[in-house]
Amino acid sequence: MDGKTHLVAGVLAGIGIVALENKLGIGNNLDKVLLVAGCGLGSLLPDADHPEAPAGRILPLWIFFKHRTYTHSLFFMLLVGLLGLIFHINIWLTAGLVLGIFTHLLLDCTTPMGIRWFYPFI
Numbered sequence: 001m002d003g004k005t006h007l008v009a010g011v012l013a014g015i016g017i018v019a020l021e022n023k024l025g026i027g028n029n030l031d032k033v034l035l036v037a038g039c040g041l042g043s044l045l046p047d048a049d050h051p052e053a054p055a056g057r058i059l060p061l062w063i064f065f066k067h068r069t070y071t072h073s074l075f076f077m078l079l080v081g082l083l084g085l086i087f088h089i090n091i092w093l094t095a096g097l098v099l100g101i102f103t104h105l106l107l108d109c110t111t112p113m114g115i116r117w118f119y120p121f122i
């Protein structure tokens with residue numbers, strides 16, 4: 001699946017969450033922008049394990065990991081969330097990153113190659 005598809009799905013998920021937040025009346029406008037931006041970034045992040053993907057050119061994790069292994073697992077999603085909390089990254093940006101990664105995993109699991117959600121364990 002290409003980066004544009006992942007980006008659109010991630011941003012749409014973020015907008016959906018913002019729409020829900022608007023009904024609940026939580027968060028300010030900056031938080032909402034950070035959430036959507038985080039979703040967009042997070043939706044591209046797992047493909048940093050591929051040298052030709054946009055994220056792979058900026059953050060070359062493909063040097064260390066094979067494609068669709070560690071960065072395409074729930075482990076990676078949780079790791080990004082934990083790092084965001086540990087380093088006190090804005091909670092809305094962190095939540096957006098996690099949600100964006102989740103949308104990426106959801107889309108990639110529908111492809112013939114699929115993903116291993118619990119890599120390296122299962």
Ligand SMILES: [Zn+2]
Nearest residue numbers: 046047072108
């Ligand atoms: Zn992918």
